[in-house]
Structures are given as structure tokens and as C-alpha cells.
Amino acid sequence: MSLRIGTRGSALALVQTENVVGMLADRGIEAEVITITTAGDTATHVPLHAIGGQGVFVRALDDAILRGEIDAAVHSMKDIPAARPAGLTCSAVLERDSPADFLAYEGPLDAVRIVGSSSTRRRAQVLRADPTLEVKQLRGNVDTRIRKLREGQYDAIMLAEAGLQRLGLQLPGEALPTDRFVPSPNQGTVAVVCRDDPEITGPLAALDHAPTRLDVAIERAVMEEVGGGCFTPQGIYCRDGDLIAEVLALDGSRWERIERHVATPEEARECGRALREKAGDLIREARAALGLKS
Template identity: 85%
Template sequence: MSLRIGTRGSALALAQTDKVVGILADRGIEAEVVTIATEGDTATGVPLHAIGGQGVFVRALDDAILRGEIDAAVHSMKDIPAARPAGLTCSAVLERDSPADFLAHECPLEAVSVIGSSSTRRRAQLLRDAPALEVKQLRGNVDTRIRKLREGQYDAIVLAEAGLERLGITLPGEPLPTDRFVPSPNQGTVAVVCRDDPAVADAFAPLDHAPTRFDVEIERAVMEEVGGGCFTPQGIYCRNGDLIAEVLALDGSRWERIERRVTTVGEAREWGRALRVQAAGLIREAYATLGIKP
């Protein structure tokens, strides 16, 4: 069997796809890598929320699967939006790498005053922790972000620690604790999305890591019930059924948070609905401030 696997062209996306291809090769399955440009890769001069959020990294690959141009695509699972097109299935969730954010800085930590990040969640959490910080927009691939840090455009930047590990990049700095800087839902996780066809999906099934799938399904259930997309600052993280979820004001001045032990997706949905009620004002405020229609 030979498969066509789509991916974005960034170094990180290619590294993640190469890992999947390597596992398939060990099982005697050939795969061709097809690189596809997405709007999120080409429109780097504007914030993500202005071009549709994290889903812009996924849409072009979804369309290519549905058109039959590729059989599957490899994604950072946190980029996959809650609403999914018919005809696709998530055939494998790989074992999770670090879920943490990493604060990279070459100056002493106490000298950091300007931090680069385009994430509304990271910005809000950083400002909650240190309101005097200036958090400036930062888009681009990992190499671009590191270059801008070294050029002195920022004192520090925030990156996903898992991405650095997959690329074999070591930077000065430290991971941010996940209880204070709650990650994006599914951060640190790689997923394979394919055509909803058993002949294709079954090829990827052995790559699936059941404990990781359980945790990320809990996170996605909460995310779907809370809503707000990537426009509203929210962190949702589950580890072995221990759930932390929070929604913040854009400036980090206020937040609503739950911490619960969850054993089923149904329970997760209940707590997601509860958090949405608690955080309704913050969600409305974020949409209004960003000029986005709910």
C-alpha cells in the first residue's frame, strides 16, 4: 500500500510528517510526502484571529483530502478546529510530547520586559503573571521567531516546547509551568487526519496512543462546549484525567477557571458548559474587542 500524506512546508510540520512516515515505513507501508501551502503560512503579517484563527493551517489540507489529492495529513493537533468537515476522520493521535510553553530568552530573566507572541492565550497569561510586561505580535515559523529574538526585537519569545524538541533546537530559557500557563487544548500532540475510508484509516491505527487520545478528547470536549475559538484566551489541559481549564480576559486582568477529575467525555462536556456560563462575559468581551462576530 502506498499513501500520499500532506503537510505544511514549515520545518516543524515536515519533521512531524517525517516521524509518521518513518513509523509507517517500519511497518512496510510506503508514503509520499506532499507539501501544501496554507493561508496561515502565507499571510504572516497579520494576527491569526484576523484571518480565521488556527484553522487556517488546516483548511487547505482538509480540502486536498476531500478532493482526493492526498490520502491523509499530519497536523499539530492544537491547530485542528472544533468544527470538522464531513468525510474526514482523525485516524491516529501520537503519544504526547511536552505540552508546555517555553520562554526563550538570552538576557537575564529579570531583564525581560518585551515578549513576542501572537497567541491571545499566551499574552493574557503572561500579563496575568506580570502586568508590566509588553507583549508584542510575533508571527512566522520557528526559525523566523528565533532570528527576531536574536536580533533584539524582543527580550524573550514564547514557543511550544514540543516543537523545539521535535526540531532538535536547544535555546536558553525555561518551560512555563502548566498549572499557571495552562496550554492550548491538544498542545504537544500530533494527529493524522485522513479520508473517512477504513482502507486508509486502518493503515494509521497502530500509531494511535490510547492514553493521549483520551486526554486530548477530554480537552477537545471542553473546548467545543466553551467555544470562543482561538479568539478568546483559553487554556485547557488534561493529564491522566486531571483537568485544568480557564478562560481569561484579553489583558489577563480577570479569569474563570475549573480544576476537576474527569473520567468520561460526557463529564468533560458538563464542565465545559459550566465554564462557558462562568466565562460568558469574558468571551463576549473578547469578541467585541477583536471586532469578531460570534
């Protein structure tokens, strides 16, 4: 059997996809890699919330699956929005890599004044840690972000540590603690999405890592109840059922937080509803500030 696996064309996306192809090869399954350009790859000059949020990296690949041009696609799972098209399924969630954010900087830490990030969550968490910092927009692939750091456009930039590890990059800086810089839901996780067809889902299911799937399902359940996707400054992280979830003001001055042990996605939904109730004002303020409808 041979599968057509779609991916974005960034170096990180290609590395993640080649890893999946290698895992399939180990199981005697051939796969062809097909590169597809997404809206998120072409519109790098504007914030994500202005062009539709994290779903812009996924939509073109979803459409290609549904048109029959590819059989499956590999994604950073944090890019997959809550609402999914009919006819698709997440056939495999790979074992999670580091969920942490990485703060990369080349000079002394106490000289950092300007931090680059396009994430509302990272912006809010940085400003909570140090309100005197300036957070400036930073889009583009990993190489582009690192180049801008080295050109001196920023004193530091924030990246997902897992992406650096997958690319084999070692940068000066430090991983940030997940209890204070709570990661984006599903950060550090790779998912394989495919057409809901047993001939395709069967071979791919062999790559699934059940403990990671449960943790990220808990995170997504909270995310869906809180709402807002990447528009809301929210961190949601679960490890072995230990859940931390928070929503912040855009300037990091206020936040609401829940820490609980959760056994099922159903319990996680209760936590998400409780957090949304506590953080309703913060969510509305963030959306208004970003020019989004409530």
C-alpha cells in the first residue's frame, strides 16, 4: 500500500512529515510526500488573528484530502482548529515532544527589552513576567525568525522548543517553565489527519500514542469550552491528567487559572466551562481589542 501524505513546505513541516513517512516505512507502508502552500505561509506580514487564526495552516490540506488529491496530512496539532470538516479524522497522535516555549537571545538576559512573538498568549505571559518589556509582532518560519533575531530587530524571540529540537537547532537561550508560561493547547504534538476511510485510517492508527492522545484531548476539550482559539490569550497544558489552564488579559495584568487532575475529556469540559465563566471579561476584552466580534 502507498499513501500520499500532504504537508506545508516549511522546513519544520517537512521534517515532521518525513518522520511520519519513516515510521510508516518501518511498518512496511510506502508514502509519497506532497507539498501544499497554505494561506498562513503566504500572508506572513500580518498577525494570525487578522487572517483567520491557526486554521489558515490547515485549511488547504483539509481541502486537498477531501478532493482526493492526498490521503492524509501531517500537522503541528496546535494548528488544528476545534471545528473540523465532515469526512476527516485524526488517525494518529504521535508521542509528545517538549511542550515548552523557548526564549532565544544572544546577549545577556538582563539586556532584553524587545521580544518578538505573534502569539497573544506569549505576549500576555511575557508581560505578566515583566511589564517593562515590549513585545513586537514576529511572523515567518523558524529560519526567518532566527535571522531577524540575529539582525538585531529583536533582543529575544519566543519559539516552541519542540520545533527547534526537530530541526536539530541549538540556540542560546532557555526553555521556559510550563507552570508559569503555560503552553498553547497541544503544543509539542504532531497529528496525522486523513480521510475517514478504513483503508487509510488503519495503517496510520499504528502510529498513535494513546497517553499523548488523552492529554491533548483533555486540552482540546478545555479549549473548545473556553473558545476563542488563538485569539484568546490562553494556555492549556495537561500531563498524565494534571491540567493547568489559564486565560490572561492581553497586557498580562490580570488572569484566571484552574489547576486540577482530570481523568476524561468530559471532566475537562467542566473545567473549561468553569474557566470561561471566571474569565468571561478577559475573553471579551481581548476580542474587542483585536477588533473581533464577541
